[in-house]
Amino acid sequence: MLEQQLINALSLGSVYALFALGFTLVFGVLGVINLSHGAIFMLGSYAALLLVEKMALPLWLAMLAAMVATGLIGLIVDVLVLKPLRKRNAPHLIPMIATIGVAIMLTNLAQGLFGAENKRFPVGTIPEDSVTIGNLHVTAVQVGIVVIAFVLMIVLLAVMRRTQLGRALRAIAESPKAAYLLGINVEGLFYLTSFAAAALGGAAGVLVGLSFNAISPFMGQPMLHKGIAVIILGGMGDIRGAMIGGLFLGFAEVLTVAYISSDFRDAVAFGLLFLILLVKPSGMFGKVLERKA
Helix, strand or coil: CHHHHHHHHHHHHHHHHHHHHHHHHHHHHHCCCCCCHHHHHHHHHHHHHHHHHHHCCCHHHHHHHHHHHHHHHHHHHHHHHHHHHHHCCCCCHHHHHHHHHHHHHHHHHHHHHHCCCCECCCCCCCCCCEEEECCEEEEHHHHHHHHHHHHHHHHHHHHHHHCHHHHHHHHHHHCHHHHHHCCCCHHHHHHHHHHHHHHHHHHHHHHHHHHHCCECCCCHHHHHHHHHHHHHHHCCCCHHHHHHHHHHHHHHHHHHHHHCCHHHHHHHHHHHHHHHHHHCCCCCCCCCCCCCC
């Protein structure tokens, strides 16, 4: 049934978009592709799981705490890894390689602490309520995923477009040196960006964990590939592009599984991505802006 597949696609695409938002935020402001974002996404799922299991926190509070925890991890990565490289004016490739190392370390740490097998939320944690209209079946989890993802995306977009903080971040994205000369606390906003981006990644991790009720140390790597595809499709550093690109990828995957075969899910989705980039190499939202000195 097409309507059911569209609901499933909207739920999956919302998570992709939310994950990609944190990815594109770091690239837009710091000018870095943070390849540890997938591992931080994975840690968000585990943080929520531990808070629910060990501390019996309600799910909504566990998700907020997981966002704070992953935000702090992102901040630590910035302070210990990205900041020293910024001070040395390292080429763009160096932070990418460094964050690959961070991702491997975090993944191995999670595997050592929690094991390689899938973990699940305790029975009764995930709401089982649903609404059935004819052949259309919508679960409370799907509704929650879409609502939470869109609220976070709209809030971020509003902050970037309509607040003084957003204007300062856009100024840094254009030229960190010029922003510093204008009196903007560039380093402080770098920290804030790293925290916010990692928190969004953590939120996406919790939502994926709830959606599939399966959490593993290796769940971040496939999502990282999807996130890279989404931000390239939408236009590097463009928030609107990350939102629309994530939804596009989610719809492409779900409809491929439903009407072609699950074996061709990634082939069709990334094939469509390839075709779009042939027509518009800079992504859906115009040219990629080059950062000035």
